[in-house]
Amino acid sequence: MISETMSYREALRAGLEEALIQDPRVFLMGEDVGRYGGCYAVSKGLLAQFGAERIIDTPLCESGFVGVGIGAALGGMRPIVEIMTVNFSLLAMDQIVNTAATLRHMSGGQFNVPLVIRMACGAGRQLAAQHSHSWENFYAHIPGLKVLSPATHSDARYMLGQALTDPDPVLIFEHVMLLNEPGTVPQTPDAPMDKALIRRLGTDISLMTYGGNLPKALAAAEQLQQDGVSAEVVDLRCLRPLDKPTLLESVSKTHRAVIIDEGWQTGSLAGEISAIIMEEGFWHLDAPVKRVCSAEVPIPYPRHLEQAALPQVAQIVATAKAVMEGR
Numbered sequence: 001m002i003s004e005t006m007s008y009r010e011a012l013r014a015g016l017e018e019a020l021i022q023d024p025r026v027f028l029m030g031e032d033v034g035r036y037g038g039c040y041a042v043s044k045g046l047l048a049q050f051g052a053e054r055i056i057d058t059p060l061c062e063s064g065f066v067g068v069g070i071g072a073a074l075g076g077m078r079p080i081v082e083i084m085t086v087n088f089s090l091l092a093m094d095q096i097v098n099t100a101a102t103l104r105h106m107s108g109g110q111f112n113v114p115l116v117i118r119m120a121c122g123a124g125r126q127l128a129a130q131h132s133h134s135w136e137n138f139y140a141h142i143p144g145l146k147v148l149s150p151a152t153h154s155d156a157r158y159m160l161g162q163a164l165t166d167p168d169p170v171l172i173f174e175h176v177m178l179l180n181e182p183g184t185v186p187q188t189p190d191a192p193m194d195k196a197l198i199r200r201l202g203t204d205i206s207l208m209t210y211g212g213n214l215p216k217a218l219a220a221a222e223q224l225q226q227d228g229v230s231a232e233v234v235d236l237r238c239l240r241p242l243d244k245p246t247l248l249e250s251v252s253k254t255h256r257a258v259i260i261d262e263g264w265q266t267g268s269l270a271g272e273i274s275a276i277i278m279e280e281g282f283w284h285l286d287a288p289v290k291r292v293c294s295a296e297v298p299i300p301y302p303r304h305l306e307q308a309a310l311p312q313v314a315q316i317v318a319t320a321k322a323v324m325e326g327r
Contacts, residue, residue, distance in 0.1 A: 003186045008179050012156045013043065013044070013045075016046065016080070017046065020050050026054070027056060027072075028043060028046065030058055030118075031057070031059075032084070042082075043082070062083055066081055070100050079116070083118070083119040086134070087130050100115055100144070101145045114167050115170070116164055117169070119172070122175040123176075123177075123310055128300070136173050136211070137239075137263045140239040140240040140272075142240075144169065145170070146240060147239040148237065148238055149172075151214035151235050151237070153184060159189075162193040173211060177212045193237065195237065195238070195243050196237055198250065199235045200218060200231070202232030203253065204256065204324065205224075205229065205320050206234055206247075206251055206258070209235070213261070213311055214233070216311060216312065216313050218233055220313045220317045227321070229321070231320060234247060242272075244276055255286040255287070256286055256324065257277055257285075258290045258316065259290070259292070261293050262310065264295075265293035265294075277289050288323075290319050290320075292319050294309055294310055295310075
């Protein structure tokens with residue numbers, strides 16, 4: 001199969017371009033998506049290609065333009081709403097949680113909201129405490145939403161198209177530290193968007209993660225291999241609904257698990273996954289499940305403090321070794 005080499009940013013843009021070409025109901029709206037080309041240059045050139053009716057610059061009012069997107073979806077369109085950074089999505093929480101996620105339920109199935117919301121997430125670019133967090137866990141808590149976290153170039157390219165075919169709201173979290181990374185994109189998607197994938201086979205311990213921490217988990221697995229530990233790396237991909245069978249199958253093989261999550265440990269998605277393993281895979285475990293999460297502080301601005309607050313390869317390796325040693 002022929003693969004194409006491009007950056008993660010270019011893969012996201014290719015997915016956007018294809019969606020706009022294939023379906024005239026699709027349009028993109030958000031802050032600076034048009035003339036500026038997107039805060040992270042993902043939509044660069046799309047305004048000239050598709051025009052101002054389909055690439056729409058909005059005012060700085062997340063609640064307002066997310067609400068417009070919901071209305072457009074109810075009216076038969078297929079809107080893609082870009083929220084510049086995940087922290088700003090909190091300003092649209094009422095629209096996302098109280099409206100988009102509930103209308104199908106509250107209408108007894110008469111109405112669907114086929115809305116896709118894209119947002120940049122994660123830390124590592126020294127954007128400090130109001131632009132750098134990982135709120136995926138907030139939204140993975142909400143019935144009525146699907147939550148995706150593309151960690152590979154293939155998922156960056158194809159998950160958007162899959163999300164646009166869903167009749168219900170889908171949120172896509174794009175980690176900012178992946179944007180410049182080069183990679184290959186195959187001609188077809190890796191799997192349906194709601195299926196977790198094994199990115200590296202192993203027999204001794206399962207490293208479970210998503211989004212921007214997948215490269216760190218893979219690097220940690222490589223280091224562990226040099227020390228004689230065979231680590232399996234599970235890419236969650238879809239955070240709601242979680243693909244429980246794939247997670248449990250991995251644990252049933254390796255008998256140990258470390259979960260890497262850029263969210264804070266308290267109330268984290270990692271805690272939910274740990275509970276699933278404890279409840280449904282307990283008898284497969286040879287050691288307690290461990291978590292590697294961000295420090296429980298707002299993300300700092302100074303680079304050395306920012307890096308100290310985030311999960312790192314050395315921390316993942318050390319935690320995995322502690323699990324292997326029964327510590």
